[in-house]
Amino acid sequence: MxxxxxxxxxxxxxxxxxxxxxxxxxxxxxxxxxxxxxxxxxxxxxxxxxxxxxxxxxxxxxxxxxxxxxxxxxxxxxxxxxxxxxxxxxxxxxxxDLIDGPDLHRYLRENGPLTPVAASLLTAQIADALAASHADGVVHRDLKPANVLLDERNGEMHPMLTDFGIARLADSPGLTRTHEFVGTPAYVAPESAEGRPQTSAVDIYGAGILLYELVTGRPPFAGGTALEVLHRHLSEEPGRPSNVPEPLWTVIERCLRKDPDQRPSAVNLARALRTVGSGIGVHANSEQIAAAEGVGALLAPDPAPAAPRPQQVTHGRGAPLTPGDPPRRGGIGAWARRL
CATH class of the missing domain: 3.30.200.20 (Phosphorylase Kinase; domain 1)
Structure with missing residues (x-):
């Protein structure tokens, strides 16, 4: 010990x-x-x-x-x-707190994808957690299955989001010097890949990637080198898998918008996912089905997305940068050097 x-x-x-x-x-x-x-x-x-x-x-x-x-x-x-x-x-x-269950990455590897209903309801709980953190001004910035632990209570699996603040703590010149990067290319929002400011919308993009993976078993932009994956985040639109119902695809597509201002807030995402989960199940009634089909109306963007609190940072050699300054070593080139 x-x-x-x-x-x-x-x-x-x-x-x-x-x-x-x-x-x-x-x-x-x-x-x-x-x-x-x-x-x-x-x-x-x-x-x-x-x-x-x-x-x-x-x-x-x-x-x-x-x-x-x-x-x-x-x-x-x-x-x-x-x-x-x-x-x-x-x-x-x-x-x-110790959570004895597996993380979501391991669970998917061992058990395969979830049904669309289960994926919707599980991701709704993750969106609840994001809504709470965003309301407190905290952006996770590294949302992925490996950072979701599954806690079994009363025979049900409850997702527990972990590693809050780690990306923020470790996003420093020292880490860059060690050629490490906190984040996984398959789950990175386009604005992060380009070195642009990261608001709470990066977590919504991560939730969209996670939701896609829950129902398909893989993230939408996977395969190839890290640099190729980053380019795909910036330039490709994912196609709808055949097993994803239209209402659920509407939610995924909105989360994966390249423009962060077009993504829903975490509160609206949670509400939309529960509406979809109720409306695509085998026991859904006509009213629930209609609500799910109109889910796009629930996915309003956040008018004031949470952003990391201002703090002075430096990027390599030269004068300090503050949030809002153009990145001097940002973008895919910097990613390529770090990965």
């Missing part, structure tokens, strides 16, 4: 990703007042230990401390709760 601060002990790794390793851990004493959840000795938790190069980056450490209050207050039934943050020497770690 390995200690994390004075309050936690790492027991076994649960998974590794681009930004760090998630461990099953045990609390050995009650957390202090700075934690969102004090916990009890012997309680089992999950701890994400960020990679050493992140912990050694002074900019990331400062962001980590600055984001503490945001991450600790972000609570929702479909969001994995962050209980505590640990900063100690060269170690940065997030202490979270």
């Amino acid at each position: 390995r200690p994390v601060g004075s309050k936690y002990l790492l027991e076994e790794p649960l998974g590794r990703g681009a930004t760090g390793t998630v461990w099953r851990a045990r609390q050995r004493e009650t957390a202090g007042a700075e934690a969102a959840v004090a916990g009890q000795p012997g309680e089992t938790v999950a701890i994400k230990v960020l990679k050493e190069e992140l912990a050694n980056d002074a900019d990331i450490v400062m962001r980590f401390l600055r984001e503490r209050s945001v991450l600790l207050r972000l609570t929702h039934p479909n969001i994995v709760r962050t209980r505590d943050l640990v900063v100690e020497g060269d170690l940065l770690a997030l202490v979270m």
Whole structure:
């Protein structure tokens, strides 16, 4: 066992990703007042230990401390709760509730695609989580099946969105210098690929990709090199798969609009998906069917999409940039160097 601060002990790794390793851990004493959840000795938790190069980056450490209050207050039934943050020497770690179920990527790999009804209702819950985070000014920026954990309760699987704030914390010059990138090309919004500002609309695009994958087993822009995938996000329109009902395709297509201003808000997306889920099932009545067929009217864009709070960042050599400045090393060229 390995200690994390004075309050936690790492027991076994649960998974590794681009930004760090998630461990099953045990609390050995009650957390202090700075934690969102004090916990009890012997309680089992999950701890994400960020990679050493992140912990050694002074900019990331400062962001980590600055984001503490945001991450600790972000609570929702479909969001994995962050209980505590640990900063100690060269170690940065997030202490979270432990979800014993698989992530959605693994579940799809082992069980195959979902039915359109199940995919609609599951994604509606994810949209609920996004709506809550966007209302608090938090953009996830890395929505994909691997960041959705499935919690089994009363015989049902509840999606739990995790890794909030990781992309934001790790999007720094230090990470660029290590030639890493936080994000997966198959799930990246066009504006992200071009280095344009990333509002909450990037999460809606990610939800559209995820929804497509839930019913087909693969994301719409997959295959080839990372650079080729990014070009497809920018220039291709996905075709409607034969097994996707028209109302559900209307939702997917609207989420995947290249123009972020044309994508629905998370609140409207959740409402639309529940309408579709009710109207495409075998037991749907005429009123539910009609509502699903008219789902496009529910998919209004967000008039004021959430955006990351202003903060000074630098891109390579040269003067600092602030949000709104044209990217100096952005776009696909920068992606190609990072991937």
